Amino acid sequence: MSARTPKSGPPAARPDRSTEPDARDYTEDQPILDTLEQALDSRLGTGRAGSGRCFVPRSVEELSTFVATADEFGGKVTAGPPRPGLLAVDLAALAGVAEHRNGRPGNSGRHQGVDPISQLVTIDYGVTPAALDAILEGQGLELPALWFSDPNAPIGRAVACGEGGPLVAGLEAVLPDGAVFHTPLAPRRASGPSPEVFFLGRRHRFGFLTAITLRVRERQPVSWFRREDVATDLLDLARLRLLAATRDRGVALLRGAGDRASLYVAIVAGDAVEGFVPAAAPTLPPANGTRGSWSTLRESFRRADDVTLTAVGPFDRHGGFMRGPSVGAQSIDLDAIAARLDPRGTFAFAGDAAGGVP
């Protein structure tokens, strides 16, 4: 890996460069580090990070140092398995339920772990839906079903790939220069555009997603019902149910094959649903990434062998759009913004198709 040599050594603690992207606070009494590998060894411990290895952060602060060092010395980071010439990081190693970082409730710090009053939970990247549900059970809360296709995969990865968007109330990320960023936590805001737009489904193009605040809800027993019919008819039925104010816990169209499909609904009260039969809770097939309006979904059903409409329900009041993972597509404007945010290209490979998302 080629590496730039900085003019002098790094600071002992990183300065706040959140609003001063090109500033450096070098001090003369620091050791001079000539290479990226030296700097990583010095700051993170010998042998923990480097080209061809996968750095396992113990905290967001360590991840911040890792990214900042890469940025300073011209390294390129990737959220994936070790790859030649790239600094890989295992984000799934961050797998706790977040606590206030600075002991203050303000929006400037990390958000509360489980907030049962607001029905929110802030988790690290690597927490899985199954693990989170076990944590929430003790609080009388639950993660809504069917929002994440793999119950044993990191929620952070799913969010970075485009799943669970309407559940996300806030997030934390490490930006390309190592700065740690938290979205303000409020049910809705009007303080400019939502910075979340740079992380949901963006596959770490603008920074490493490290924590997510999710909307959860009171734990209540639900009953599942199923109906099998012509796919497009079921799609219309799902659409109408969602347009009406229902208290369904979730609606899923599963395994549409040819012109047939099964529609599942979950009802809190357990009342029978006309035209449906009791059923076991469905599991999701691997998300297929299709997204679209109702009209495009109908076309998809006509053409596809296996289409899934996942988890539209109370948190997605307006429904109507398939929530699948993004396909990592780029656009001129996204690339231009990323280039401004990350002028050294530290994250140029963080979320590309080859690097994937761990």
Add this chain to the structure above:
Amino acid sequence: MRRGTPERYAYAADLWPKNQLWKMQGEPARYAPDAVVQPGTEAEIIAICAAVAERSVPLIPYGAGSGVCGGTVPIRGGVIMDVRRLRNIGPIDPLDMTVTVDAGVIGMHLEETLAERGYTLGHFPSSILCSTVGGWVAARSAGQFSSKYGKIEDMVVGVRVVLPDGRVVETHESQPHDLTALYVGSEGTLGTIVSATLRVHPAPETQVFRGFRFRTLDDAVRGIRLLMQSGKEPCLVRLYDPVDTLLHRSKDPAASFKDSTESPSFLHGLLDSALGRGAKKAGIALALGNPSLLNRLANTVAAECLLIVGFEGATSVVDRDAPAAWRLLEDAGGVDGGEGPGRQWLEKRYAVSFKQSAIYAAGAFVDTLEVGCTWSRLLPVYHAVRAALAPHALIMAHMSHAYREGCSIYFTFAAHRRDPKALERHYDRVIEEALTAVIREGGSIAHHHGVGLAKRDHMAREHGAGLRLLYAAKDALDPFALMNPGKVLPDRAVTQ
């Protein structure tokens, strides 16, 4: 293009109170545009973008000028582009339940058109008579029924935007590289929104309202939280704090609560209550001359809180959910006050602040501040802001725009100073102290009024390092910083 003095003065100000404070100091148009243009087509907008870029002239997209944060004040001159000639309302897509609407369409015109077709957007800001679809999207507006239909960002499926370089982009939330959320809330700083595709809903079959009285604000907040987390979807949730409730009751001993906190009658109502109509102007100074005393007095006398809740939609759904909601609220300590308060609120729902001048002429200001909080931070933010402002201004609040995870607090405050310059300094101090308290206690500085100039310098504390993402977007899309300069994002020198 118009360059005359009347047009330049007419477009110099929106409804931001600072404009009034400047007028009191003899400056009716502290920041006037150099010209005003009124394009009628997207092609004309593209041509205007090319013309201003060639001359490095600022360009400020303009809807109806009803903003209250200075979002269209041309602080660096330039050209104001009034988009109200863009007023097409497209056909409704009955399958996707969407409609594409030009940016210049006035809100009430859209809602009336949809109603004729059997639909509603569900977006009813108090400014609906004097605000545009483009302005709603640009500033992340909220309507009075947001608890059911969401804010405008929940309604926008996609936008069509003319970028500063003349490119036209059309976003849609189903696109993998969708940037709709970047343009929503950008307040004209990234481009000019020319149309938006919005979700619509079947027109409601029925509508019911009910008032409840609670002994304490804590009980009432708990009640609306439980309601919102129950899965029912009220369209309207408005909880008045004890002082706001007292003001209304004093105006109407029969407890015909009227919503005047968003209206010019707020201070007039206060003075009518305290002094009678004859002494209004002189009474403003008296009433607001000692806000600490007035706040203490109000807090001592004030006792209960009024909550107004409404449901609308399909009759079968409303018949199912509303009675259950009433029971839930009674279980939480609410006393049913019947339909009257809600119906009376409905009659005054669009009485916005067109006639503030009488208040300002008396040497006072009145303003509002809407902040967003999670439920766990709602009361801490409320008490912190009240404590911060109590020495400086008469303050009251209501909670509205309730969601599962939190709610907005809408503060109303008023103060008086004899000298106009001192009044402006006092106004700045009040805003600063209020927003500092909001951020310290974990709220967001804006729920639906936007940022503009009013909250721009608090954005660094709101977003921290995240501000750099927004700077990157600004630099990429508007590299010469010609689009509505000085708005939303603080000057980088200030943040450093």
